[in-house]
Amino acid sequence: MTASTLPLAPATISVAGTGENAESRRSGRPIYADDFARLRAQDPGYFDWLRHVTPAAGCSRPIRLVGERLTADARTGELVGYMNTATMPDGVIYKACGNRRASVCPSCAEVYRRDAYQLIRAGLVGGKGIPATVAGHPAVFATFVAPSFGYVHMRRASKAGKQIPCRPRRHEDLCPHGIDLRCPRIHADGEKILGTPLCLDCYDHDAQVVFNHQAPELWRRTTIAIRRALTRIAREVGVQAGEFRLNFGKVAEMQRRGVVHYHVIVRLDGVSPDCPGAIVPPPSELETLDLMAAIAEAAERTRFTTAAHPRRADGWLIAWGDEGQGRYADLRPVKTSGDGDITDAMVAAYLAKYATKSTEATGHVSGRITGDLVDLYADPEGTHPERLVHAAWSLGCTKEWAGLRHWAHMLGFGGHFLTKSRRYSVTFRILRDARVIWRRTVEHDDQAEDDEETTVVISTLAYSGAGWRNTGDAMLANAAADAARSRAAYAREAMREATTF
Template sequence: MSSSTLPLTPTITVGVGENAETPATHHGRAPDSGRRPIYADDYARLRARDPRYFEWLRHIAPAAGCTRPIRLAGTMLTGETAGRARLGTASAVEVETARVLSVTNTEDMPDGVIYKPCGNRRTSVCPSCAEVYRRDAYQLIRSGLAGGKGVPAGVGTHPAVFLTLTAPSFGLVHTRRTSKTGQQIPCRPRRNPDVCPHGVDLRCTRIHASGEHILGTPLCLDCYDHHAQVVFNHQAGELWRRTTIAIRRALARTARQFGLRAGDFRLSYGKVAEMQRRGVVHYHVIVRLDGVNPDCPGAIVPPPAPLGLLDLATAIEHAAATTHFQTAGHPQQPDGWPIGWGDEGRGHYADIRPVKLTGDGDITDAMVAAYLAKYATKSTETTGHVSGRLTGDTIDLYANPTGSHPERLIDAAWTLGGVREWSGLRRWAHMLGFGGHFLTKSRRYSVTFRILRDARVIWRRTLDSSDQAEQHDQETTVVINLLAYNGAGWRTTGDALLANSAADAARRHARAARDAAADYTAADHHRAF
């Protein structure tokens, strides 16, 4: 990924689109610009002339591709011990039979700080960090289907389905439709005018393109139930919780018919929330059926026979169709809102497809993992709305009861959230009412993000300090960081430009190395046969 991290309009002294910013000192001095605006190139050239330029490049390498890295300042202490280490005071490492090997202060580093990637999962915020998150999400999801990363390979034989749970309709929207043969057909064709109570003709004879801006927008904004939609977003997590309970109960009834107990099986799942163009969430879920080993409850074992794929799919279908509830009352809706999956009028609640490791025409583990990982890095940008958390000072910038579709959804969330019991809607108004995580999983589905990240850190540190590791292979290295937040973002836009260019070059080099390794492996395999 080589997307630029440079904003279109940094802190500027000239018009929009200029890559310029206000004068700022760089190592105690600023470019001599006179009355000319100061551009990123000025700071980039100044940085490149610095004697410590290449040291700076190596220093910022871990965060080079980040849009808004975190700056940390303080002290790092490194010690070695064969015993147990503990943090004593803020100025020393206290360890049993230990010695402090080094004390490093960030004041001696380039810029006097450590740059740490922001770690944001959203592609629209930080493409580089989102790519790291996407790859971790891929490994997390795929290991729950095919094994690896500490998950036994036997999970590949467990019954598993790819489940899509959609929200009900809250009004007519522009959409892409296909016939049974896969041919594109008009959005909403009608022979005669179909006028709503607000005088809007609800016909649309266009065949919309895939990226068309009008997709997901209501045919009549006044007919659309924006309040019900933000409430559904807000209650989607509770609806999923009740659905998992219903699936387990349905499977338990089936298990009793086979002479099994409810404690003989376990549901494991990995779930990704996708924000549709109309601004409502729906869930893509991998549901796996496991067994339970009484002697080792944490082990992942096959489900007891004869429970299988058909039983799992039947239980999910029943739960999706029957799980619904009524929310608590609200001054604007005293009886509350009904919450349930799918479109009751069409009788469609869930799309359930079996997952296989291999096979032509089947949904494979790699396909599912890549699909879910892609949506794990997205948010509300598909609706045309991107903002941070909203407050009373900023809500008027994004909410409008008579404005566009996203503006009306934000206004609905903010308005309904004015009641104390519904205050969560205001907290998540920038997310159109949805306050859940975009990627969640059950405890024993697969590995965790923390394990993946810790493994990556250990690998990098081992790679960087292999010599020291060989010299002290019997001892334990203890690193204690006494760091404090110093700020966020690059010092100048010129630094961002150079860091982004260096990160892009590193990505290209790594990609070329992987391609060369793949070509070498293929050639070696060809020679063997």
């Protein structure tokens, strides 16, 4: 069913003065989205409404705020401005939800993705307040591999890059449950079967959700191990521990099988005696290969055992990768010149893409799960995602492990999807504030920054609701936002072509 034919109840909040409920009674049929859009567009205040909702026009579920805002002169205390949402179109202020998940709000997630790209790339080549000299610092793109919890369907490739069968075997390979663990197929990208266990009963769902839950702690211990390993390497070449520091940007990716692994940029910086907070080149004795050796050693050796659980008295061993295969982390140097294995732009785009994703790849998408909702998503005999949710919920039965229930909708993972060290790059807040200042400067003829220095704004805005008043408003707002994006893209392309001549 498309948006233009989606029926809405006649009781839906109406556009002032359009009388759509009366029209519904006259026609004897329900109001549809295109009816609301037509009535809104016929309203004399349509263009005022469109300008009013522009900041949140592309958002799928904008936040509605009500209240008032006072603006006073900071020097005299005189009231110089007053605004009440009651005098505005619809009586509310629309604010974009800001959700980072593309499955929830594609528009806000795209803004987040672009900010993530700028944040990550600034830590590789400079900009946004980061010195351009960081482009010459040793940097490694590391993927910390999650361990195996059972055989799953997957895409495999040979060393030459040719696709090969999933799990070929010459002879029958039966598991204890009588399931043949062979799979001679070459799976296509995007197949739903990818990431699902060959035998659901053999798969260790409990261990996987515990690993997801403990992954942030494993990463914390890994960063300590990297520093210790690099300190030892540095001393061998005559460099002291206080002469360098590590900075990183990290993105968590939820794989199809429902387990997280980390993509990390690790950058090696120096320490300036005159300005400890400055970002300066590291000692010349330390090279990229030294950094890679320290990361590889830390990935292999970092491990710990969790606290005891009623279902596992000796706890679970938490470590990277598969010890049997000897694969713990995939390490590649980052080159900004474009002649290395991977470039700064490739890394930034790759990580920014995963910053807007969550558990969608597994087929499970939900909000916070409560006791009333758990039966909708958890089933010990159900699909792979349902068994993971059940494992998280059942293991979180004790106070010490209650975090598993809190993050059951995330399959046990409760960490942030994008984090960084303090000095790696700028912050999301700096990027958002710069965008706000730019918008206010453009709208108010370059007077916004001067006004902010001499005025004080007191807001008493409160949450009124979320979402558009009706589907017709959503259609018009999103159409306007799409047109604005198209104009901006055309303008960027025109400027790019102009600079080439």
